[in-house]
Amino acid sequence: MSGATETAEIPITVDFSGGLEMLFDNQRRHSVSLPAVDANGKPATIAFLIDYLCKNLMQDPRAELFVLDNHIRPGILVLVNDADWELEGEEAYEIQPRDNILFVSTLHGG
Amino acid sequence: MSGATETAEIPITVDFSGGLEMLFDNQRRHSVSLPAVDANGKPATIAFLIDYLCKNLMQDPRAELFVLDNHIRPGILVLVNDADWELEGEEAYEIQPRDNILFVSTLHGG
Amino acid sequence: ANGCSRRLTDDEFDRYSRQMIVPGMGKEGQLRLINSRVLVIGAGGLGCPAAQYIAGAGVGTIGIIDNDVVEASNLHRQVGHATSRIGMKKVDSLITHLKELNPLPTYVPYPFQLTPQNAADIISKYDLVMDCTDNPVTRYLISDVCVLVRKPLVTAAAIQKSGQLTVLNCPPTPQGLVDSEYAPCYRCCFRKPPPPSSMVSCGEAGIMGPVVGMMGVAQAGEAIKILASALHMPVAKNVGDNNTPEKNLKQPTLLIYTFDLESAVGPYSFRALKMGGRKRNCFACGENSTLTLEGIKTGNPDYVQFCSAPAPVVSL
Amino acid sequence: ANGCSRRLTDDEFDRYSRQMIVPGMGKEGQLRLINSRVLVIGAGGLGCPAAQYIAGAGVGTIGIIDNDVVEASNLHRQVGHATSRIGMKKVDSLITHLKELNPLPTYVPYPFQLTPQNAADIISKYDLVMDCTDNPVTRYLISDVCVLVRKPLVTAAAIQKSGQLTVLNCPPTPQGLVDSEYAPCYRCCFRKPPPPSSMVSCGEAGIMGPVVGMMGVAQAGEAIKILASALHMPVAKNVGDNNTPEKNLKQPTLLIYTFDLESAVGPYSFRALKMGGRKRNCFACGENSTLTLEGIKTGNPDYVQFCSAPAPVVSL
Numbered sequence: 001m002s003g004a005t006e007t008a009e010i011p012i013t014v015d016f017s018g019g020l021e022m023l024f025d026n027q028r029r030h031s032v033s034l035p036a037v038d039a040n041g042k043p044a045t046i047a048f049l050i051d052y053l054c055k056n057l058m059q060d061p062r063a064e065l066f067v068l069d070n071h072i073r074p075g076i077l078v079l080v081n082d083a084d085w086e087l088e089g090e091e092a093y094e095i096q097p098r099d100n101i102l103f104v105s106t107l108h109g110g
Numbered sequence: 111m112s113g114a115t116e117t118a119e120i121p122i123t124v125d126f127s128g129g130l131e132m133l134f135d136n137q138r139r140h141s142v143s144l145p146a147v148d149a150n151g152k153p154a155t156i157a158f159l160i161d162y163l164c165k166n167l168m169q170d171p172r173a174e175l176f177v178l179d180n181h182i183r184p185g186i187l188v189l190v191n192d193a194d195w196e197l198e199g200e201e202a203y204e205i206q207p208r209d210n211i212l213f214v215s216t217l218h219g220g
Numbered sequence: 221a222n223g224c225s226r227r228l229t230d231d232e233f234d235r236y237s238r239q240m241i242v243p244g245m246g247k248e249g250q251l252r253l254i255n256s257r258v259l260v261i262g263a264g265g266l267g268c269p270a271a272q273y274i275a276g277a278g279v280g281t282i283g284i285i286d287n288d289v290v291e292a293s294n295l296h297r298q299v300g301h302a303t304s305r306i307g308m309k310k311v312d313s314l315i316t317h318l319k320e321l322n323p324l325p326t327y328v329p330y331p332f333q334l335t336p337q338n339a340a341d342i343i344s345k346y347d348l349v350m351d352c353t354d355n356p357v358t359r360y361l362i363s364d365v366c367v368l369v370r371k372p373l374v375t376a377a378a379i380q381k382s383g384q385l386t387v388l389n390c391p392p393t394p395q396g397l398v399d400s401e402y403a404p405c406y407r408c409c410f411r412k413p414p415p416p417s418s419m420v421s422c423g424e425a426g427i428m429g430p431v432v433g434m435m436g437v438a439q440a441g442e443a444i445k446i447l448a449s450a451l452h453m454p455v456a457k458n459v460g461d462n463n464t465p466e467k468n469l470k471q472p473t474l475l476i477y478t479f480d481l482e483s484a485v486g487p488y489s490f491r492a493l494k495m496g497g498r499k500r501n502c503f504a505c506g507e508n509s510t511l512t513l514e515g516i517k518t519g520n521p522d523y524v525q526f527c528s529a530p531a532p533v534v535s536l
Numbered sequence: 537a538n539g540c541s542r543r544l545t546d547d548e549f550d551r552y553s554r555q556m557i558v559p560g561m562g563k564e565g566q567l568r569l570i571n572s573r574v575l576v577i578g579a580g581g582l583g584c585p586a587a588q589y590i591a592g593a594g595v596g597t598i599g600i601i602d603n604d605v606v607e608a609s610n611l612h613r614q615v616g617h618a619t620s621r622i623g624m625k626k627v628d629s630l631i632t633h634l635k636e637l638n639p640l641p642t643y644v645p646y647p648f649q650l651t652p653q654n655a656a657d658i659i660s661k662y663d664l665v666m667d668c669t670d671n672p673v674t675r676y677l678i679s680d681v682c683v684l685v686r687k688p689l690v691t692a693a694a695i696q697k698s699g700q701l702t703v704l705n706c707p708p709t710p711q712g713l714v715d716s717e718y719a720p721c722y723r724c725c726f727r728k729p730p731p732p733s734s735m736v737s738c739g740e741a742g743i744m745g746p747v748v749g750m751m752g753v754a755q756a757g758e759a760i761k762i763l764a765s766a767l768h769m770p771v772a773k774n775v776g777d778n779n780t781p782e783k784n785l786k787q788p789t790l791l792i793y794t795f796d797l798e799s800a801v802g803p804y805s806f807r808a809l810k811m812g813g814r815k816r817n818c819f820a821c822g823e824n825s826t827l828t829l830e831g832i833k834t835g836n837p838d839y840v841q842f843c844s845a846p847a848p849v850v851s852l
C-alpha cells in the first residue's frame with residue numbers, strides 16, 4: 001500500500017479506542033508500514049512506534065493527549081495482540097510483522 | 111497431543127455454543143486432530159468432520175440433537191473461522207490446518 | 221411536530237443533552253430519534269431493557285405488543301415490571317414503568333398476540349422492529365412481514381447462558397432484488413427452525429437475567445444507531461451523499477454472548493460471526509419468492525406447521 | 537437465615553425458579569446469592585442496571601452508596617430512576633425501584649459520598665463490591681480498600697461511545713503476597729490516572745445510554761457468577777476441591793465495548809484484552825506496600841492530589 005521495500009518495513013495494524021481515535025482522524029484501525037529499524041539501526045520497538053505515530057499519523061495538534069515527555073501518557077493502556085504490554089516487555093518490545101498494537105484510554109465515567 | 115503422524119492429521123479447534131456444548135462433555139472448545147483424508151482418500155471436508163465428531167467426540171447418546179440424516183440438524187449454524195459456512199462452500203469446504211469450526215445452536219428464547 | 225429541523229423544547233434539551241453532545245449524535249440525531257417509531261415485539265426479558273433504553277433516548281413513538289401477564293417468575297430478569305403489577309398485562313406494566321422514566325414519547329399498547337392476520341397492519345406503522353419474542357413461529361412471521369413492508373429488524377434471543385443478536389433487513393430492500401449488495405432477512409440466515417424436540421423455552425430451560433439483559437440493551441443500542449444515523453434509509457434515496465450500506469449491514473454480524481458461571485468474562489464471552497448477504501433462493505426475500513402479505517393473512521405459509529414439522533427424512 | 541442448606545420459601549422458589557434450573561446454578565447457587573451481600577458504589581448509569589439485575593437475581597443484602605440527587609439529564613440512561621423522583625437522593629430513588637422489582641432483599645442506603653474515612657467501615661460489611669462510580673479519585677480509593685479488607689471488585693466505566701469492564705482482586709489475596717498466581721488490583725492494571733486535562737466527565741463529554749447500560753448489566757453478570765459459584769473464596773479455604781482460580785481471574789480480561797454510531801455491531805465492537813497478574817511493585821498490593829487502613833483514614837495517600845497532579849516532567 002505504501003510502496004514499502006520488502007525488507008525495510010514491517011506491516012502492522014494500529015488500533016485506537018476509548019476516545020483516542022479522535023486524535024487519529026477519527027479512525028479506529030490504521031494499517032501502518034513501520035520502518036524495520038530506527039535511526040540508529042536498532043529494531044523497531046513500541047517506543048519507536050509511539051514516536052512514529054506522533055510524527056506521521058496523528059492529525060490532532062494535541063500530542064500531549066497521547067504522549068508526555070516521550071512516553072505514552074498515564075491513563076493509556078498499550079496492548080500487543082490483545083495482551084497488556086507489561087506481559088511483553090513494554091516499550092522495549094520489538095514489533096513483529098502483522099502485530100496488532102492497540103492504544104486504549106482508560107475510562108472513568110459511569 | 112494425540113500421537114498423530116505428521117502428514118495424516120489436521121490440527122483444528124472445534125467450538126460448541128448455544129447449548130451444544132452439553133453434547134460434548136460440557137466443554138466449549140476442543141482440540142481435534144482430524145484425519146486428513148476420509149475412507150475414500152478424499153480430503154477431509156466439513157461433512158467428514160461432522161461424522162467424525164459424532165463417532166469420536168460426542169459423549170451424549172442424543173446424536174439427533176446434532177445430526178439428522180447425516181446432515182447437521184436444522185437450527186445449527188456452522189461457522190468456519192467465524193464466518194457462516196455458506197460463505198465457504200458449506201459441507202464441501204475442505205478443512206485447513208488450524209481452522210476453527212464453530213457449531214452454534216440458534217436460540218429463540220427471550 | 222414532524223419537522224426534522226424544529227427547535228428542541230427545554231424539556232427535551234434537559235433530558236437528552238448528555239447524549240446529544242456525543243460526537244455523531246447532535247441535534248440532528250436527537251431529532252431523528254424523536255421523529256422515529258419503534259415497535260417492540262415482546263415485553264419480557266429482552267423487551268424490558270430494550271424498551272427502557274429506547275424510551276430513555278427519546279424515540280418518539282414506542283409500540284409494545286405482548287399477550288402475557290406479569291408473573292413472579294419473570295421478575296428476576298424482566299426489570300420493567302414490578303411485584304405490585306403481577307397479574308397485569310405485561311404491555312401495560314411495562315408502559316407504566318416507561319412513562320415514569322420518560323413521559324415524552326407516545327406509548328402504544330398492543331395487549332394481544334402478533335398474528336399472521338394483524339402483523340402487517342401493526343408493523344407497517346413503525347420505522348424499525350425489535351424482535352424480543354420467545355418462539356420461532358413469531359420470529360419467522362415478524363421477519364417475513366418486515367421484508368414485505370420494508371422495515372429494518374433488530375433481532376435477539378437468549379436462553380440459559382447464551383445470547384444472540386443481529387441486525388437484519390437494513391436498509392430494507394424490495395423482495396426479489398437479489399444481489400450480494402443487499403442485507404439478508406432472518407430466513408437468509410436461519411433457513412429452517414430446529415425440530416421442536418430440540419427446542420426448549422426459557423420456562424423449561426431457564427435463563428440468567430444478565431444474559432437476556434445484555435442482549436436487550438444491545439438491541440436498544442443497535443436501534444438507536446440505525447435511527448439516529450439513518451442507516452435504515454434505502455441507499456437510492458440518499459443519492460448525493462455516500463451513504464452506501466456498511467459491510468456489516470450487508471453481511472451482518474451475529475453477536476453471540478456466552479455466560480460461563482465457572483469463570484469471569486473472557487476471550488470467548490463475545491464472538492462476532494460474519495453472516496452472508498441476501499440469498500438468491502431465500503423463501504422470503506429471494507428472486508422467486510411467492511411470499512405476499514395476502515398469503516400470510518390467509519395462512520400461507522403456515523408458520524405453526526413450518527416450526528413444528530419434524531425434519532424431513534432424506535435417504536442418501 | 538444464614539444456613540447454606542436451608543429450604544427455599546415458596547416465594548423464593550416462584551421468583552428464582554427460572555435461574556435455578558440453569559445448569560450450574562441450582563439451589564446451591566441460589567442460596568449462595570441469597571446469603572451474599574453486595575455493595576453498589578454509584579447509583580447512576582452503571583449502578584442502575586447493575587443493581588436491577590443483582591436485585592432480581594436475589595442477592596440477599598444490597599448496599600447502595602451515592603451522594604447525588606436525580607436530575608432530568610440522568611434519565612436517558614439511569615433506568616432505575618423516574619421523572620417523579622427528580623430531586624430525590626439517587627440512593628432512595630433506586631431503592632424505591634428495586635423494592636418494587638424484588639421486595640425480598642435487604643436494601644441498605646448510604647446517601648452520602650464514599651470517603652477515605654468511611655470506606656473501610658462500609659466496604660468491610662459486604663462480600664463483593666461493584667465500582668459504578670464516575671471519577672478516578674473514588675476508583676483508586678475503592679480498590680485500595682478492597683485490597684486491604686479483601687473483597688473482590690467488579691469495576692466498569694463508560695463515556696461517550698466506549699465502555700470497559702473487568703473483575704479484580706478475585707479471589708482476594710493478602711497484601712504483599714506476590715506471585716503470578718494472584719489476581720491483580722485496580723492499581724496493578726491502571727498504575728496512574730490520566731492527567732486531569734485529558735479527562736472529561738459524562739456531563740461534559742456525553743454518554744450513550746446503551747453503552748453504560750451494557751457495562752452495568754455485565755457487572756451484575758460477573759457479580760452473580762462470582763457469588764453463585766464462589767469464585768471469590770480464597771483458594772486455601774477450598775482444600776480438597778480443585779477450585780484453583782481461573783486463569784482469567786489471575787490474569788483478568790479487560791472487556792472493551794465500542795459503540796459506533798455509523799455502523800451496526802461488528803467484529804470489533806467487543807474486545808477481550810488480557811491483563812497481567814498481581815504486580816510485585818504495586819503501590820497497593822505489592823510486596824513493599826505501605827498502604828494501610830489507618831493511613832487511608834488519615835489522608836495517606838492523598839487521593840485528590842494523586843488524581844490531579846500533572847504528570848511529572850521527566851528529562852531524558
Ligand SMILES: [Zn+2]
Nearest residue numbers: 405408502505
Ligand atoms: Zn431472505
Ligand SMILES: [Zn+2]
Nearest residue numbers: 721724818821
Ligand atoms: Zn495491585
